[in-house]
Amino acid sequence: MSALEKKDLNEIERDAQKLLEEKDADMRIRNYNGFFSIGVTILLIGWTIFQLYFNTLGMMDAITLRAYHAMFLMLFTFLLYPGYSTEKRKRKFIPIQDGLLIFLTVLVFGYLVLNYQRVAMSGGFLNQTDLIIAGLGIILVLEAGRRTSQNLAILAVIFLLFNWFGKFVPGSLGHSGFTLKRVLSHMFWGSQGIFGVGIGVSATYIFIFVIFGSFLKYSGFSQFINDIALTLVGRSPGGPAKVAVLASALLGMINGSAIANVATTGTITIPLMKRTGYKAEFAAAVEAVASTGGQFAPPIMGAVGFVMAEFLGINYTQVMIAAFLPAFLYYLGIIVSVHLEAKKLGLKGLSKENIPNALEVIKERGHLIIPLVVLIGMMMLGYTPLFSAVAAIFSTLISSWFRKETRMDLKTIMMATAEGARGAIGVGVSCVLIGLIIGTVSLTSLGLNFGYVVLEVVGEGQLFLGGFMVMIMSIILGMGVPGVAAYVIVAAVAVPVLINVGATPMAAHMFCLIYACLSNITPPVAMSSYVAAGIAKSDQTKTSLTAIKLGITGFILPFFFLNNPLLLIGSVEDISLLLTIRTLLTASIGVICLAAGTEGMLIKECSNITRILLIIVGLFAIDPKLQTDILGIIVLIIITIIQMRSKEHALTI
Known part of the structure; x- marks a missing residue:
């Protein structure tokens, strides 16, 4: 690479970082100098050790683990995320107001840990102090949400207010109203509010797999994937676009963040596609749509698949097999589209000198695939996803030592651990906010009532019409929300609706998951498309519309498997091998x-x-x-x- 190309690439990376900071709160964090910087890193590493231990060998009841997890999430949010956009990012000390919020966080969640058993044993009886603590806890959660995921925080406030103002809503969606005490008790001291399924997912699957993704990144796995993709399709017509599809799919399914994936791989793939001859809008759309699909691509599915398995009460392997065909067809559609676009424009692949030697790539970095083999192999043998993921993290470290070029030293391990823990904060807070939404749905019976309304409108058995309404709702609820969080919200409200109109549970969950993920490329809040457009210097609306065209399979396919689960391989019993192959x-x-x-x-x-x-x-x-x-x-x-x-x-x- 020439000095000029390196300069251009550095400028693109800086622009991408700026765009990511504008679009993704996870990147708008403070940087401390000196002692505080070291202290924050030590705290992040300590949190990681705590989570790894109590998700594998340690013993702790679910509510206590979730309470500690929430305390760490709030603490790091107020420590790292500025309260307002104009605040300087470089600091020597914690702002006084954030120091106070950290003190309140430790007080509130520490009080919960010490008093939860008393409240549970008393049948949920709450004294005045318990109610004050609950109110402070909800306020802290909303403030943390405002800093990390503003759109979701607004949605959580709307749902929370519905507990009181829903009595003014006419028809089936309304309710008789609830007292402040009842709402505080349900949301904070109950198991279906803040400390419900959302934070349960964050404290287990999400945190562990974010750490795993960070270790893979620092071991050099990302470069290995890019090089392998280049050797496979780099010389074919439109090769750079196909490299973007393959690399973004593999990396997106691990990190579970379409936006972050666009900002990292897109800085390399988008300029390469433009230099090859693709239009800016098309190049940006390819990266956006490929990164988005990683969230429902097996075997990891950005950790969403594990959540779905918990909801369905089945083995994760069944979810992974069921997701195979939708993900395969989605990416097949993208690959064919970029190939045909290249043929239409008369584009060629990369020259031979720009393609790495396959044998050398495998020799130098092939050992980095071992962690994925360990992860999938252990799950196939019956180990839990959490235990398998922790084993995969350690296998990443060990396999990196096989060659000097990829060896992770102590400094690299600390950087990977700290970055992974930081990456889990934003999505973790989103999962805590989800507790307020799901808590409202369960307390007010909103989900059940919504199902009745849909049945009244579309009629019983009207699967496609009901699916269309759920598609719109899934896309809206998923806008600007991390993939896992979007799925959990949509699953709580929309899955019962689909089941009521005749869908199988697996089809209903997969339907909602895919559309919640596709909100990343669907206007008006197409976050992945907008970040990609910023890197490509293309029109945002045109990029989003091109991304929809490229990902058209993802928008159409769910309606087919909604009516015919044959397209979800493995979700139908007694299906013959011949029929599977034909399908x-x-x-x-x-x-x-x-x-x-x-x-x-x-x-x-x-x-x-x-x-x-x-x-x-x-x-x-x-x-x-x-x-x-x-x-x-x-x-x-x-x-x-x-x-x-x-x-x-x-x-x-």
Whole structure:
């Protein structure tokens, strides 16, 4: 790489960092100097050790672990996240007001740990002090949410107010109202509010897998993935775009943050795509849509799959298998789209000298794949995801020592640990805020009442109409919210609705998950698209619309598996191997046709009528029914023959 290219890349990385700080609160953190900097790092490492120990070998009841986790989350939020955007990021000391908030945090959550057993044994009887502590706890949570996830904090406030003002809402969604004491008791001292499923997920799966992702990053795994992707598809037409798809998919499923993934891999892939000949909007859209899909791509699914397994009460392996086909088809659609766009523009792949040697890449960094093998292998053998993830973290450290170039020394280990813990704060606070939302849903029966309203509007058995309403709701509730948090919110409200109109539990959960994740590329709050557009210097709206076109499979496929769970391989019992293979092949053909129709390119550029026919063929082939598969394939053969003959005729002329 020349000095000029390095300078340009550094400028792009700085711009990406600035964009990420504007769009993602996780990056708007304070940096302390001197003693305080060392102190914060030690605290973050101590928190990590605490979480790893009590998620594996240590013994602690669920509420106590969640209370300590919440205390650490609030403490680090007030320590690291500024209270207002104009505050200077470089500091020597903690601001006085934040020092007071930290003191209140330790007081409130420490009081909960010491008194929870007393309250539980008394049947939930609360004295005046208990109620004051509960009120302070909720205020602290909302303030922490304002600093880390403002959109979600506003949503939590709206839901919280519904506990009192819902009595003024007419119809089935309204309720008779609740007293302040009842709300405080339910939200803070109960097991379905702040200390419910949201923080339970954060204290276990999310924290552990964020640490795992950080260790993979510092071991050099990210560079290994980029190099492998280059060796596989770098020289094919539109190679850089395909590299972006593969690398972003693999890294996105580990870190679970589409925005952060765009800002890291996008600084390399987007300029490379632009230099190859792709338009800025297209290059940005490819990175945004590829990073977004990682959140529902197995085997890790950004830790969401483990949460889904808990909700469904099944083994994670079943969730992983069920997610395989939707994720595969989603990324197949993107790969085909970028390939056809490259053919349409007459683009070539990268030159041979810019492609790393595959054998050298494997020799130098192939050992870095060991942690993923350990993780998946241990889960397949029946170990819990948490135990497997902790083992994978230690295997990352050990495998990095196999070669000098990747060896993680003590300083690197400390940096990986501290960065991972910092990365868990924002999404962790989001999960605490979710407690206020889910607590309101359970206390007011909002979810159940909403289901009744949907049934009244769409009628019983109207699966597609009900699914359409849930799709809109899932996208809205998921806007600007981390993937795991978005799924938990949507699952609490929308999954019962889908089940009531006839969907299977697995299909309902996967439906809500995919649309909650796709809110990252759906206007008006398409966070991933906007960050990618900033890196590419492209129009935000055009980038988002291009991303929707590239990810069209993700928007269409859930409606098919909602009605026919065959597309969720492994979720249907007694399915034959032959039927599974046919479903996979015909659905793949359908996705290719969809991509060809939206891109306007198959063997050659297509007329408008051919594009429409290809889209129809795609829908027919995705549907697992044999009749639609046969009809779709027949039409595709006819279109292909016509295009081949017309192309040959054009060449002879």
